[in-house]
Amino acid sequence: MSVTPDPTVVEGLDAWRSLPVVQQPVWPDADALTRATDKLASLPPLVFAGEADALRAQLAAAGRGEAFVLVGGDCAETFAEATADNIRNKIKTILQMAVVLTYGASMPVVKIGRMAGQYAKPRSSDTETRDGVTLPAFRGDIVNGFDFTPEARTPDPQRLLEAYHTSAATLNLIRAFTTGGFASLLRVHEWNRGFTKTPAYARYEVLAAEIDRAIRFMAACGADFDQLRTVDFYSSHEGLLLDYERPLTRIDSRTGLPYDCSAHFVWIGERTRQLDGAHVDFFSRLQNPIGVKLGPTASADDALALLDKLNPTGEAGRITFVTRMGAGKVRDLLPGLVEKVAADGRPVTWVCDPMHGNGITSATGYKTRRFTDVMDEVAGFFEVHRALGTVPGGLLIELTGDDVTEVLGGSVEIDDERLAERYETLVDPRLNHQQSLELAFQVGELLRSA
Numbered sequence: 001m002s003v004t005p006d007p008t009v010v011e012g013l014d015a016w017r018s019l020p021v022v023q024q025p026v027w028p029d030a031d032a033l034t035r036a037t038d039k040l041a042s043l044p045p046l047v048f049a050g051e052a053d054a055l056r057a058q059l060a061a062a063g064r065g066e067a068f069v070l071v072g073g074d075c076a077e078t079f080a081e082a083t084a085d086n087i088r089n090k091i092k093t094i095l096q097m098a099v100v101l102t103y104g105a106s107m108p109v110v111k112i113g114r115m116a117g118q119y120a121k122p123r124s125s126d127t128e129t130r131d132g133v134t135l136p137a138f139r140g141d142i143v144n145g146f147d148f149t150p151e152a153r154t155p156d157p158q159r160l161l162e163a164y165h166t167s168a169a170t171l172n173l174i175r176a177f178t179t180g181g182f183a184s185l186l187r188v189h190e191w192n193r194g195f196t197k198t199p200a201y202a203r204y205e206v207l208a209a210e211i212d213r214a215i216r217f218m219a220a221c222g223a224d225f226d227q228l229r230t231v232d233f234y235s236s237h238e239g240l241l242l243d244y245e246r247p248l249t250r251i252d253s254r255t256g257l258p259y260d261c262s263a264h265f266v267w268i269g270e271r272t273r274q275l276d277g278a279h280v281d282f283f284s285r286l287q288n289p290i291g292v293k294l295g296p297t298a299s300a301d302d303a304l305a306l307l308d309k310l311n312p313t314g315e316a317g318r319i320t321f322v323t324r325m326g327a328g329k330v331r332d333l334l335p336g337l338v339e340k341v342a343a344d345g346r347p348v349t350w351v352c353d354p355m356h357g358n359g360i361t362s363a364t365g366y367k368t369r370r371f372t373d374v375m376d377e378v379a380g381f382f383e384v385h386r387a388l389g390t391v392p393g394g395l396l397i398e399l400t401g402d403d404v405t406e407v408l409g410g411s412v413e414i415d416d417e418r419l420a421e422r423y424e425t426l427v428d429p430r431l432n433h434q435q436s437l438e439l440a441f442q443v444g445e446l447l448r449s450a
């Protein structure tokens with residue numbers, strides 16, 4: 001039996017339209033936009049509300065220290081790179097990291113891909129100028145093209161539909177991999193095949209052999225491994241582009257309540273978390289578990305006011321605060337924030353994004369980050385939570401399964417000169433496969449030393 005929604009609930013989903021909204025494109029053709037959003041609204045949801053509920057329960061567990069969250073994927077997915085190889089390499093990397101972390105933490109890892117919808121980007125500037133020519137900034141494949149031409153940079157609503165279909169195809173492959181046997185823990189060695197034989201690769205082989213031995217031992221004892229054959233893997237992205245998120249928001253027939261069915265988990269970015277802005281209002285009406293990025297300018301009062309709007313009743317798992325302070329600031333700024341939110345009592349899951357507070361420009365002109373800064377922010381995040389008796393609940397990482405050279409450092413040293421070798425990201429620099437595993441091993445040690 002399906003529950004009829006309260007009409008005011010449905011109306012409320014459009015209240016954001018009369019509120020201040022930032023970081024949205026200016027679509028040149030209003031009719032074309034309406035055609036695209038009407039079409040989106042008629043297409044099937046990408047995820048099921050019940051899955052979002054399951055994730056909410058797992059995020060709640062992470063908030064209590066009974067699980068650890070790993071969110072990983074590109075800064076900006078692109079349509080061209082939604083290939084089987086790229087998707088498989090990203091999934092394998094996340095599964096490998098999750099195994100390393102599970103081993104370190106001896107607790108479940110909640111696996112979330114920053115995948116199948118991470119197409120919209122906020123930008124520092126609305127425009128980009130090259131050689132005296134100024135064009136609209138690239139806002140992600142869902143809005144415009146990366147090529148520096150007036151045609152490519154003009155926002156095109158057809159891209160909303162392409163983002164939907166590419167997300168559907170990506171999600172379909174993710175589901176096939178994670179439920180069809182590929183992600184079975186019995187194949188823990190296989191996930192390492194095909195990657196470059198780096199030190200992290202070798203260290204992973206040792207761990208995988210230990211896991212294999214443990215599995216063979218348990219098998220000899222008569223254990224049943226059905227539960228190891230599939231994994232829960234969730235999708236997520238920044239819910240930035242409201243012309244996409246609104247038409248994919250659907251009323252759940254079980255409860256009559258709205259879920260944003262573009263992904264299981266959506267978050268509000270650092271640039272769009274204004275308390276009286278469109279994003280906070282829209283997200284406040286969703287049932288999904290949601291995230292909010294908190295950067296160095298976020299005060300404890302801001303965080304509490306966000307809780308009032310987004311989780312007034314204090315439902316566990318509903319809110320994940322993703323802090324991204326920067327390595328140099330995390331130890332100064334995070335304690336005040338965490339302490340006051342903890343004193344409030346409404347549960348929060350704390351996740352560290354050690355990427356976005358640590359951006360630098362290399363001597364050679366690339367937008368990059370230092371691996372040591374990334375690790376230092378993670379270490380600071382753990383230190384602060386441990387000192388306060390609160391829970392470091394997880395990580396959000398920009399990564400790819402490929403051998404790109406976008407982040408400086410790592411044990412296979414990438415220096416300024418090497419950035420040019422394979423710098424492929426269209427927005428922010430990502431950890432490559434080796435650096436991702438290396439991070440997981442170091443975080444595994446931090447979790448073990450609890």
Ligand SMILES: O=C[C@H](O)[C@H](O)COP(=O)(O)O
Nearest residue numbers: 075121122123124125427428
């Ligand atoms: O991923 C996020 C970027 O940091 C954000 O989009 C801003 O990037 P920009 O400063 O290159 O515009």
Ligand SMILES: C=C(OP(=O)(O)O)C(=O)O
Nearest residue numbers: 075269270271293324356
């Ligand atoms: C834009 C991003 O982050 P933030 O909102 O924290 O700057 C991002 O996650 O890519």
Ligand SMILES: [Mn+2]
Nearest residue numbers: 075398427428
């Ligand atoms: Mn980014």
